[in-house]
Amino acid sequence: MTSIRCFLLVATLFLTKIVSASDLFPQPPELQPDVDFWVSIFTQYSVDEGVLHDNRNLDVVYDRLDMPEKTSRRERNRRVDKRREQLQGVLRTLASGKRENLSAEEARVLSLWPDDVSNETLSAAVKRIRYQHGLRDRFKEGLERAGRWRDYINEQFTALGVPTDLAALPHVESSYNPDARSHVGASGIWQFTRSTGRRYMRVDHVVDERNDPFASTRAAGRLLAYNYSITGNWPMAITAYNHGLAGVRRAMRQFGDTAYVDILREYNGRTFGFASRNFYVAFLAARKVDQDVATYFPDVVPEKPTVYATVKLPTYVSVDGLSDGLTVSKKDIAKHNPGLQATVWQGSKYLPRDYELRLPAVSVNGSLDALVAGLPDTATFSKQLPDMFHTVARGDTLSQIAETYDTRVSTLVALNQLNSSHRIRAGQRLRLPAAGPLPAATAPAEPAAAEPPAIEPVIVAAVSTAEPQPEVEEMEPAAMADELASPSPLPAQTALLSDPSDYSVASDGTIEVQPLETLGHYGDWLEIKTQRLRDLNGLAFRAPVDVGQRIRLDLGTVNAKAFEERRIAYHRTQQDSFFRRHVISDVVEHVIKRGESIWVITLRKYDVPVWLFRQYNPELDMHNVQPGTKVQIPILTAAGNT
Numbered sequence: 173m174t175s176i177r178c179f180l181l182v183a184t185l186f187l188t189k190i191v192s193a194s195d196l197f198p199q200p201p202e203l204q205p206d207v208d209f210w211v212s213i214f215t216q217y218s219v220d221e222g223v224l225h226d227n228r229n230l231d232v233v234y235d236r237l238d239m240p241e242k243t244s245r246r247e248r249n250r251r252v253d254k255r256r257e258q259l260q261g262v263l264r265t266l267a268s269g270k271r272e273n274l275s276a277e278e279a280r281v282l283s284l285w286p287d288d289v290s291n292e293t294l295s296a297a298v299k300r301i302r303y304q305h306g307l308r309d310r311f312k313e314g315l316e317r318a319g320r321w322r323d324y325i326n327e328q329f330t331a332l333g334v335p336t337d338l339a340a341l342p343h344v345e346s347s348y349n350p351d352a353r354s355h356v357g358a359s360g361i362w363q364f365t366r367s368t369g370r371r372y373m374r375v376d377h378v379v380d381e382r383n384d385p386f387a388s389t390r391a392a393g394r395l396l397a398y399n400y401s402i403t404g405n406w407p408m409a410i411t412a413y414n415h416g417l418a419g420v421r422r423a424m425r426q427f428g429d430t431a432y433v434d435i436l437r438e439y440n441g442r443t444f445g446f447a448s449r450n451f452y453v454a455f456l457a458a459r460k461v462d463q464d465v466a467t468y469f470p471d472v473v474p475e476k477p478t479v480y481a482t483v484k485l486p487t488y489v490s491v492d493g494l495s496d497g498l499t500v501s502k503k504d505i506a507k508h509n510p511g512l513q514a515t516v517w518q519g520s521k522y523l524p525r526d527y528e529l530r531l532p533a534v535s536v537n538g539s540l541d542a543l544v545a546g547l548p549d550t551a552t553f554s555k556q557l558p559d560m561f562h563t564v565a566r567g568d569t570l571s572q573i574a575e576t577y578d579t580r581v582s583t584l585v586a587l588n589q590l591n592s593s594h595r596i597r598a599g600q601r602l603r604l605p606a607a608g609p610l611p612a613a614t615a616p617a618e619p620a621a622a623e624p625p626a627i628e629p630v631i632v633a634a635v636s637t638a639e640p641q642p643e644v645e646e647m648e649p650a651a652m653a654d655e656l657a658s659p660s661p662l663p664a665q666t667a668l669l670s671d672p673s674d675y676s677v678a679s680d681g682t683i684e685v686q687p688l689e690t691l692g693h694y695g696d697w698l699e700i701k702t703q704r705l706r707d708l709n710g711l712a713f714r715a716p717v718d719v720g721q722r723i724r725l726d727l728g729t730v731n732a733k734a735f736e737e738r739r740i741a742y743h744r745t746q747q748d749s750f751f752r753r754h755v756i757s758d759v760v761e762h763v764i765k766r767g768e769s770i771w772v773i774t775l776r777k778y779d780v781p782v783w784l785f786r787q788y789n790p791e792l793d794m795h796n797v798q799p800g801t802k803v804q805i806p807i808l809t810a811a812g813n814t
Contacts (some may be wrong), residue, residue: 196335196406202433203453205231210450210457214343215468217306224255227302227446228437232284234259239305252303260298267294302446307347311461312469314347318462319474321348321361321385332393335406341392341413343458344451350385350510361385362392366589367744370751371395374811377513377587377603378521378556384511386530394756401804402672402790407432407452415441415448417672421790480508481533481540488522489544493551498543500535508532514586520605521557560604564596579605671747672790673783675740677725677732685721687783688746689739697738699729719786719794750781751811758807759788766799778805 199207209230217223220240226232235255239248262281269291274282285294318339325339345363346352358365360382366375372391373381381387399409402417403424412420423439424431436449461468495502506517508530515521523529531540562573574581585594587603596602673686683694691711695702706713708724717723725735762773770792774785786794788804797803 197337197456197459198407198432199456200433203436203456205229206450206453207456207460209233210454211460213304213307214311214457214461215308218308219306219310222252222303222305224252224259224301224303226297227300229297230450232297234281234284234301237303256301256303259301263294263298267291267298310347310349311343311458312472314343314349315462315465315469315472316475317348318342320477321389322474323477324386325389328389329393332397334393334397334400337459337463338396338406338410340459340462341410341455343462344454350383359383360388362388364388364391367748367751368395370748370811371756373755374511376752376811377515377589378524379511379527380513381511384509387511394759398759398788401788403429405430405432408435410452410455411435411448414451415444418674418676419444419448421672422674422676478508479533480530481536482528482530483540483544485523485525485527485529485544488525488553488556489547490522490551490553491516491519493547494523494529494544497547497551498531498540499537500531504535505529505531514583515605518580518583518586518605520583520587522553524556562602562604564598564600564602566598568596568598570594570596573602577604671743671787673743673787675736675743677727677736680724681727681732682722682724683739685717685719685723686743687719687781687786688743689717691717691723693739693742694723694725697730697735697742698726700726719782746783750784753811754808755811756806757809760805760807762803762805764797764799764801764803768797768799770794770797770803773803773805778807780806780808 209225213223217236220238221236222239223236224234226234237251237255239251243251259281262278265278266282270278271282282289322339326336329336329338342348342361345358346361348361350361352361352363353359354363356365359369359380362382364373364375364382366382369375369380369382369388369391372394373387375382381391396409396413399412399417400406403409403412403420408420408424408429419441422441423435423444427434427439432452436452439449465472491502491505494500495505502517506512512523512527513521516523529540529544536543560577562577564573570581570584574584581594583605584590584602587605590596674684675686677683691702691705694705698705704726705711705723706715708726711717725732727735730738762778764773770785771782774780774782782794784806785803786792788806792801792803
């Protein structure tokens, strides 16, 4: 059995000798105007200005607007809308066929288009005027910050067989800002959502490794390598990083595996909006600037990487005890360990056992291992502080709940990863700080089985034991702010960003059966009797459906969109629960031997669920596997032990 990581490394080292970067990251002439547009946004326009442009023909830039950074969002929108309406009026006039006796503004706008532009094209352009603010200042700051981690990124990507050119992606995602947070919940320099992050990292209310540039870099490398293994080329693998594999695979089936221009220009998937359509060309632009910094930003001086001392904590440790024992301020510990959540700093949780603590070597007086081993008993613990829960009743507010349990609203927000609106709903289960007293009416303490094992004793306070259904997360946009995002992404279509399975309903009203699904599920989601589906598909009573089989649906009660949303929400819930307990630490190659079945290999030999195996081998016929077939097996590690 050969490690896929080793195979990819050898392959990459070989390819670098015979394949140029232009072959790995093709830039067809048709995409050059788009790349040039993003280069200008990254290097010419500051955050105090922006441009109004056509969202499909990026070389058509109608106007530049001054937008001082202190301009409120409301005022910015007002100015943009006013100028957009003026330009729309000009385009409507030109679309009516007017070509003579043009005003100066009409002539200027017309000159932005080819001489033979049709009235139909100009009419369509009326609704495509988009505003993009400048990113020069942020990009420059990102070039400076990138120096902290570039050596590490190059090292990790090389080990994974991933081209180091992909280190330009954080310029697009976050400007290399480890504190970057998107309005849809993406976090860190690589902008992982929680659901995708949990596949490769620990993401919970104690540790969120998405915010750790080192842990998230390893995760990004594995995700990119996985995307490449599915798509077979980097333009689509990079696009999938933003849009998700399921959508990208649908586009590839429609246009062809390497029809990059057609996909980026013509694919009209429901969630393939401006962000996804431009993600690859924005990467090409960022890569161009990143590789020629002296031309674009001659005064940039990259920050130097910090030399760290690291130690894996042998026990649970209080942050106060750690700070006192090492004579290092909590502020400095937090600065260099951004993956630790607010619950740790607020004292609701200890630093977890096996956490890899990182501190600048110059700040450590002696061996970090020895210092941690010498912490007093008052600072170290054999168990984590327990969790408690409260079920929200109708009329409850966060402030009332905080007062009841003698805690702060900010603590509840941090513990439960609530959004900025701090909205709660009746029936929602809120995690409470361990230090807070239980109210008089508290139910007897009992374990909550659904909680991750790394957070050991769980006490349920005054609540039912039912877990709330997780909300479906929207697709994370490219974090060149929210400007790249489509106005209204459909969350259900983009919730499973790393899942290449096809959950869509085909135009003929059929679906492909995926693991974990039964006819009973389809009946529930369609609000019809299961027997109706059996009749429709000629299935005998109690005859099972097989993974990969196509099933015809009855869409008379529930339409295709609603069915897809329910289907994806189900899989999101299943997978999100699984990745609370497991992370993918490696991928290995297994050669099928005579007599082996997929179910024996996955469940008995590797202890990998079949649905996850299928995600890593999407083109494999599960029911006809021949000896000698090579398959990829994800290796799982318990969350918190990676």
